[in-house]
Amino acid sequence: MRFELALALFAASIVAAAGCSSGGADDASREDDVRPVERAILGAARPYNPDRSLDGKKDALDASQKARREVAWKAMAKILRDRNVADDGVEVDGKRAKIPAFRTWYGKDDYERMFAKLYGEHGKQARVAKKAFTNAQIDAVMDWNASDRGSWGDAQFEERLQQIDSRAAAQGLGGNARVSYSTGAVRHMLKNWAPLTKCARGELADDPKAEPAKAANFAPCLNDEFPKDAAVIKAAWLRSDFGLKVPVRPTDAASIRARFEGSVDEGGWGKGDANEASPEESSIYTVKMSDGSSFRMPALHLVTKELREWLWITIWWSPEPDTDFGADRPAEIGRLGGPWKNYKMCVVTGYEEKDPDPTGGFPKGPGSLGDALAATYQGVGAPSWCSNQYIERGAHNAQTNCIGCHQHAGTSLRSEAILADPVAFPELGRTKVRKNFPADYVFAAMSPPESLAQIMQAQVEHYATIDR
Numbered sequence: 001m002r003f004e005l006a007l008a009l010f011a012a013s014i015v016a017a018a019g020c021s022s023g024g025a026d027d028a029s030r031e032d033d034v035r036p037v038e039r040a041i042l043g044a045a046r047p048y049n050p051d052r053s054l055d056g057k058k059d060a061l062d063a064s065q066k067a068r069r070e071v072a073w074k075a076m077a078k079i080l081r082d083r084n085v086a087d088d089g090v091e092v093d094g095k096r097a098k099i100p101a102f103r104t105w106y107g108k109d110d111y112e113r114m115f116a117k118l119y120g121e122h123g124k125q126a127r128v129a130k131k132a133f134t135n136a137q138i139d140a141v142m143d144w145n146a147s148d149r150g151s152w153g154d155a156q157f158e159e160r161l162q163q164i165d166s167r168a169a170a171q172g173l174g175g176n177a178r179v180s181y182s183t184g185a186v187r188h189m190l191k192n193w194a195p196l197t198k199c200a201r202g203e204l205a206d207d208p209k210a211e212p213a214k215a216a217n218f219a220p221c222l223n224d225e226f227p228k229d230a231a232v233i234k235a236a237w238l239r240s241d242f243g244l245k246v247p248v249r250p251t252d253a254a255s256i257r258a259r260f261e262g263s264v265d266e267g268g269w270g271k272g273d274a275n276e277a278s279p280e281e282s283s284i285y286t287v288k289m290s291d292g293s294s295f296r297m298p299a300l301h302l303v304t305k306e307l308r309e310w311l312w313i314t315i316w317w318s319p320e321p322d323t324d325f326g327a328d329r330p331a332e333i334g335r336l337g338g339p340w341k342n343y344k345m346c347v348v349t350g351y352e353e354k355d356p357d358p359t360g361g362f363p364k365g366p367g368s369l370g371d372a373l374a375a376t377y378q379g380v381g382a383p384s385w386c387s388n389q390y391i392e393r394g395a396h397n398a399q400t401n402c403i404g405c406h407q408h409a410g411t412s413l414r415s416e417a418i419l420a421d422p423v424a425f426p427e428l429g430r431t432k433v434r435k436n437f438p439a440d441y442v443f444a445a446m447s448p449p450e451s452l453a454q455i456m457q458a459q460v461e462h463y464a465t466i467d468r
């Protein structure tokens with residue numbers, strides 16, 4: 001078992017050393033995982049605490065931008081709230097180090113370690129019978145992952161602790177990977193190793209028009225859909241050292257309308273032509289990595305399974321944070337402290353816009369939220385809209401709505417293909433064209449660069465030769 005683990009860690013370190021693209025916006029810097037040493041300092045991920053009543057309010061959310069936006073800010077506040085890191089010896093400015101809840105969530109690296117250990121210890125019989133892991137097995141591996149320092153000796157561990165000498169350095173404990181998963185999301189994918197790897201092997205033909213085999217499960221690559229406490233984030237990171245700046249594109253009504261109509265940048269967010277800003281650490285979420293490099297986080301996606309077809313939220317940094325998509329930011333976000341009052345937000349709860357009011361019930365006028373919402377409004381029953389300039393890159397990406405593209409998760413379709421085919425995927429891919437959703441809207445489960453099912457499949461193949 002130790003050998004398997006070492007192998008997995010070795011593979012993970014190669015990926016890190018090879019300088020995996022961070023993929024965020026225009027930057028292609030190296031990506032830092034949460035290694036065993038950082039995980040031991042952070043402790044286990046903070047579970048996402050879902051609002052279990054939300055799914056029952058779906059129609060009301062679809063019919064009201066206002067109701068939808070209130071729920072979205074609340075969900076964001078939950079994951080942005082600072083939490084103590086587990087190691088009580090880590091202090092910044094004489095106080096216990098803290099990190100936003102979502103920064104404790106599991107990365108691909110954690111996932112790979114946990115699966116490798118679970119699967120190895122599952123034993124030949126259970127592996128061959130494709131038995132799911134029990135809750136107790138998953139609890140145990142999560143405890144182990146949260147405390148095992150891997151190959152790090154005391155001296156090295158101390159050295160890593162010594163690097164945490166500022167707020168940004170403490171934030172660096174959470175790495176700068178793009179995608180992280182809540183406890184509920186990880187549990188579910190671990191439990192579903194057998195159906196996920198079956199799909200990864202291509203053993204399940206994709207038929208977009210097939211009715212789900214079970215009414216309660218529309219995801220053929222899973223035994224059940226994700227649970228309500230499943231949440232996943234995707235972040236954008238931009239290097240902030242060497243005087244590097246943050247491109248800024250306005251999101252007022254006129255700017256959004258031009259992109260939405262496709263009259264600028266092919267309906268995308270454009271390249272290299274934006275204004276630039278150099279926000280301070282107090283204004284934008286900033287991390288310092290173990291090698292001394294610094295990154296800003298200009299944008300963050302959050303999806304939660306509180307709604308059956310997920311709740312789709314995104315925030316982006318702005319030098320004018322209180323206009324348009326920031327105008328209704330509740331005091332709750334301001335009270336979080338830190339940079340979070342400088343981010344704007346949009347949200348989608350369904351494929352179709354059902355709010356009869358183009359302005360969503362918000363005030364109109366220059367720089368207003370009402371006008372900004374009206375810029376993409378096409379009437380009740382037309383597709384919804386939400387897009388983030390730092391994450392959705394390339395032509396047509398400013399015309400999209402999250403959910404429409406994500407319905408294809410688990411298929412071999414790529415984003416570019418979805419956006420480029422108005423016949424197969426009308427309205428820039430925003431409409432519902434499938435009857436089943438292979439990976440329950442989560443691309444990372446089956447697609448690169450996360451490819452969690454493929455990571456599991458590599459272990460499955462490895463043991464298949466041993467278990468023969």
Ligand code: HEC
Nearest residue numbers: 232233234301312313314386387400402405415442443444
């Ligand atoms: C045109 C397609 C497309 C659109 C539009 C889109 N995404 Fe994604 N998204 C992807 C793909 C492909 C991935 C996986 C690859 C990656 O990680 O970059 C992904 C990854 C993610 C992830 C990580 C979990 C996962 O599913 O892999 C989250 C969270 C996410 N997107 C949220 C959003 C939100 C919120 C929006 C709307 C503001 C959005 N996405 C719009 C294609 C899209």
